Amino acid sequence: MKTDKPVQSALWANINATYLTEDKLRDLSNFKSSGINFKIALWNPHTNGVRYLKALIYNLSASLTDENWEILKRIRNRNLGKPFSITYRGEPVCLDYLQAVYELSFVAEHLSLDGMKILEIGAGYGRTCHAFLSNHDISDYVIIDLPNCLKLSSSYLQKVLEKNQFDKVRFVPIDDLDVLQSDTFDLCINIDSFAEMEPGTVAYYLNIINMTCRTFYVKNPVGKYADPTLSTDRKENEVDLALETGLLQEVLDIHDSDDVNFRVPSFIDTYRPGAEWSCIADSWAPPWSFYWQALYAREGTKAYTTLENSIPKSILKVQQ
Secondary structure, eight states: OOOOOOOOOHHHHHHHHHTSOHHHHSOOTTGGGSHHHHHHTOOOTTTOHHHHHHHHHHHHHHTOOHHHHHHHHHSOOTTTTOOOEEEETTEEEEHHHHHHHHHHHHHHHHOOOTTOEEEEEOOTTSHHHHHHHHHSOOSEEEEEEOHHHHHHHHHHHHHHSOHHHHTTEEEEEGGGGGGGTTOOEEEEEEESOGGGSOHHHHHHHHHHHHHHEEEEEEEEESSBOOOTTSOOOOOHHHHHHHHTSSSOOOBOOTTOHHHHHHHHHHHHHHTOOSTTEEEEEEEEOTTSTTEEEEEEEETTSHHHHHHHHHSOHHHHHHHO
């Protein structure tokens, strides 16, 4: 191969003429978050969101355990809806179902799920229900949600679940909650929706959990954020509305681990359904920095006794 003296390529001639001009290099106060650095070291996060999302999924996939992979593989038809996904170890992986694997693994570590009757408040399109029914012999799965969300989740779950699995799912609109008054549930689930509800609505649901459920799994933010460096398509009034929802409305630095951890005791106390409930496990809920997860059980019930006997004493000691 013939060698030549180094010269700049046409590509870099253009970069030097547009991004690395003398006037732009005089002030280095913010160059790492500007077009200069986006051409040198960092893909522009404002225009490379999908690239970063897929990189995140890839790196998370690399850390999955063999047990995690088995959980994921049992969830069939995950690609319905064309999610942003990567392929790892021959399996398509998207962020939604990665989180479902994390959530199910956390709950199953502390509860025997087979035969359980589950209530989920706010199911989105149904990925959590899909994951649980694909991995455990759930007896019944009841979803409470807004009417339009129920149309989405029922349509989606009917397509991705086997008929015998789908027949176990019951969809209850929020204006028909009286039908639950005589029901009891082994487990209630709320993932990423209490923080988007009116405070009074969250309190109402916590009361329902207190009256009808034996255990409760919650995964939500520990507070609100208002980070000007995060680009968003939301209008200012939408941001204001978001800051007024949920029970945990204090704004924190979601990229500061100390600030996040400082909010954890309040998170655990806020989502405790009642005085007779104990938090028997909690942890950071990856991958988002400011999300936490907790599992509660009603004291004195069979479910709580089973949990208490199955949890390492070191964990129980910390919780006490």
